Amino acid sequence: MSIAKGAAPLVILGLTLLPPLASAAGDPFLTVIATRMVIFALAALSLDLILGFGAMVSFGHAAYLGIGAYAVAVLGGMGVTDLGLQMLAAALAATLFALPTGAISLRTRGVYFIMITLAFGQMAYFVFVSFSALGGDDGMALKGYSTLLGLPVLASGTGLFYVSLALLTLALIGLDRITRSRFGRVLRGCRENSLRMQAVGFRPFPFQLTAYVVAAAICSVAGVLLANQALFVSPAYMSWQRSGELIVMVVLGGAGNLIGAVLGALAIVGLEEGLARFSHHWRLGFGLILVLVALYSPGGITGMIRRILPAGRPG
Amino acid sequence: MSALLTISGLTKSFGGLRVTDDLSLSIEECTTHAVIGPNGAGKTTLISQLSGQLRPDAGQIIYADEDITRLDMAGRVHRGLARSFQITTLLPGFSALENVALAVQARRGSSFRFFRAARAEKALNDAALACLEEVGLAAQANRLASELSHGEKRQLELAVALATGPRLLLLDEPLAGTGHDEAEALIALLGRLKSRLTLVLIEHDMAAVFALADQVSVLVNGRLIASGPPARVRSDPAVRAAYLGEEEADPCCASRV
Numbered sequence: 001m002s003i004a005k006g007a008a009p010l011v012i013l014g015l016t017l018l019p020p021l022a023s024a025a026g027d028p029f030l031t032v033i034a035t036r037m038v039i040f041a042l043a044a045l046s047l048d049l050i051l052g053f054g055a056m057v058s059f060g061h062a063a064y065l066g067i068g069a070y071a072v073a074v075l076g077g078m079g080v081t082d083l084g085l086q087m088l089a090a091a092l093a094a095t096l097f098a099l100p101t102g103a104i105s106l107r108t109r110g111v112y113f114i115m116i117t118l119a120f121g122q123m124a125y126f127v128f129v130s131f132s133a134l135g136g137d138d139g140m141a142l143k144g145y146s147t148l149l150g151l152p153v154l155a156s157g158t159g160l161f162y163v164s165l166a167l168l169t170l171a172l173i174g175l176d177r178i179t180r181s182r183f184g185r186v187l188r189g190c191r192e193n194s195l196r197m198q199a200v201g202f203r204p205f206p207f208q209l210t211a212y213v214v215a216a217a218i219c220s221v222a223g224v225l226l227a228n229q230a231l232f233v234s235p236a237y238m239s240w241q242r243s244g245e246l247i248v249m250v251v252l253g254g255a256g257n258l259i260g261a262v263l264g265a266l267a268i269v270g271l272e273e274g275l276a277r278f279s280h281h282w283r284l285g286f287g288l289i290l291v292l293v294a295l296y297s298p299g300g301i302t303g304m305i306r307r308i309l310p311a312g313r314p315g
Numbered sequence: 316m317s318a319l320l321t322i323s324g325l326t327k328s329f330g331g332l333r334v335t336d337d338l339s340l341s342i343e344e345c346t347t348h349a350v351i352g353p354n355g356a357g358k359t360t361l362i363s364q365l366s367g368q369l370r371p372d373a374g375q376i377i378y379a380d381e382d383i384t385r386l387d388m389a390g391r392v393h394r395g396l397a398r399s400f401q402i403t404t405l406l407p408g409f410s411a412l413e414n415v416a417l418a419v420q421a422r423r424g425s426s427f428r429f430f431r432a433a434r435a436e437k438a439l440n441d442a443a444l445a446c447l448e449e450v451g452l453a454a455q456a457n458r459l460a461s462e463l464s465h466g467e468k469r470q471l472e473l474a475v476a477l478a479t480g481p482r483l484l485l486l487d488e489p490l491a492g493t494g495h496d497e498a499e500a501l502i503a504l505l506g507r508l509k510s511r512l513t514l515v516l517i518e519h520d521m522a523a524v525f526a527l528a529d530q531v532s533v534l535v536n537g538r539l540i541a542s543g544p545p546a547r548v549r550s551d552p553a554v555r556a557a558y559l560g561e562e563e564a565d566p567c568c569a570s571r572v
């Protein structure tokens with residue numbers, strides 16, 4: 001945790017400086033990429049709560065990105081453009097989907113949990129594919145950006161970036177507290193040894209389900225932001241490949257380490273965009289890099305940093 | 316005196332193997348009841364059914380005048396029925412203190428608290444440290460459970476069980492694998508606990524068993540072949556033939572009986 005403590009403010013500070021640097025470099029597209037990084041960092045962070053701290057490997061987490069994005073489309077279509085209201089609606093919808101599907105998924109363990117969350121994710125995907133009023137398979141363009149206190153803050157690239165960064169920072173601080181709290185300690189304990197936790201009097205299920213729902217709600221906020229960036233929503237937001245990418249971000253960053261999930265997301269989005277500029281076969285290079293990290297750095301990016309810098313014990 | 320725990324007709328099979336065979340037993344409050352028997356006799360399986368980890372196929376478990384046969388493990392722990400594990404079951408990435416503090420947390424207030432750092436809760440830490448002191452592990456409080464020696468892990472296992480605030484403690488071979496000095500210290504600790512708790516003790520160390528137990532039951536192939544005060548069980552011909560006799564053939568163990 002010591003590395004997370006030192007690294008988190010540095011990472012956030014570094015991100016804060018990106019838009020001015022981008023405009024100094026005369027490449028506004030860099031801000032677009034940076035925004036994408038921050039939004040996916042928020043999604044990966046939410047997944048880390050259940051995957052890293054709860055050992056619940058959800059392969060359907062992108063469903064909540066989609067639910068958040070469609071919340072913007074539906075509410076925007078009804079003329080409700082306020083970002084706060086849209087985030088609230090997104091979190092509510094995510095909770096409604098996460099409660100029953102999480103409760104069912106948590107009846108299983110290990111590979112079965114991965115499979116069943118994948119199945120629920122695909123279910124959400126196909127529901128939106130068949131929803132013709134929302135554009136079906138093709139998706140739909142949004143009428144406009146969400147507003148903040150009636151102001152079109154998100155209409156500018158920099159505005160969207162800083163709102164996203166503020167939400168990421170909030171989530172980082174909030175999740176840091178949650179994972180150290182009594183609740184978080186029980187969650188981490190169940191990750192390490194469920195039998196031990198039951199033998200001291202805990203029932204893991206309500207703790208795990210609560211974490212599952214909180215992660216879903218946070219991820220839906222990332223979906224709200226993503227819809228604003230693209231001004232477009234489609235079922236592709238919730239594809240299983242997207243869920244897989246989120247897992248890769250968390251694992252690459254070092255599961256169970258919040259700033260690791262952020263760094264993992266930054267690295268993956270950065271690699272995608274960077275490699276895509278060089279070659280259409282970027283996925284190949286991407287795969288190669290992942291294999292190298294898996295082979296040489298079991299703790300992901302944070303594990304690598306920890307080995308380079310002599311730091312305190314994790315935990 | 317009324318019985319704190321009453322088991323009747325308890326039966327459990329794994330496939331075709333009957334591991335608990337129509338077992339009935341009654342344990343008085345504030346007594347120490349040792350269960351002995353050869354390896355594979357079904358002692359751990361019995362403890363697992365009493366603690367709620369395993370469901371019996373048939374039979375009934377009455378604890379403090381309540382039928383707990385279908386109650387889950389957490390429910391039993393909250394009623395004061397706790398166990399320790401023969402195979403060390405700890406949270407390896409947590410410090411010794413936090414392993415114990417979690418057990419204290421489980422019975423003190425809600426764990427649905429999301430903001431305050433649990434590790435800084437002094438009341439939990441103080442109670443946990445007291446348990447570590449009781450088992451003689453206070454000096455290792457801040458070391459990770461995974462870094463402790465085997466003997467220290469056994470001590471920690473006991474400290475965690477104590478921290479649940481038990482009324483009846485099920486101890487599955489607490490001395491297994493400990494060195495001579497550690498075993499001596501643990502036996503002394505069990506002697507102190509004996510006066511304030513009800514203990515069900517599974518142990519192979521016969522010296523410890525006969526020093527601590529008020530009652531001894533002998534389990535062979537899932538069946539009780541004898542139960543009663545130590546002196547009577549020790550002289551029971553069936554027991555000598557089935558169990559203790561084997562050990563007398565072994566000079567090392569015989570000397571400890």
Ligand SMILES: Nc1ncnc2c1ncn2[C@@H]1O[C@H](COP(=O)(O)OP(=O)(O)O)[C@@H](O)[C@H]1O
Nearest residue numbers: 329332334352353354355356357358359360361
């Ligand atoms: N989960 C299980 N599945 C199948 N067989 C088991 C299981 N647990 C224990 N057994 C078998 O039940 C018998 C009793 O085991 P156990 O209760 O561990 O004995 P003890 O603690 O007296 O050495 C052994 O033959 C063991 O192999």
Ligand SMILES: [Mg+2]
Nearest residue numbers: 358359360401
């Ligand atoms: Mg055993």
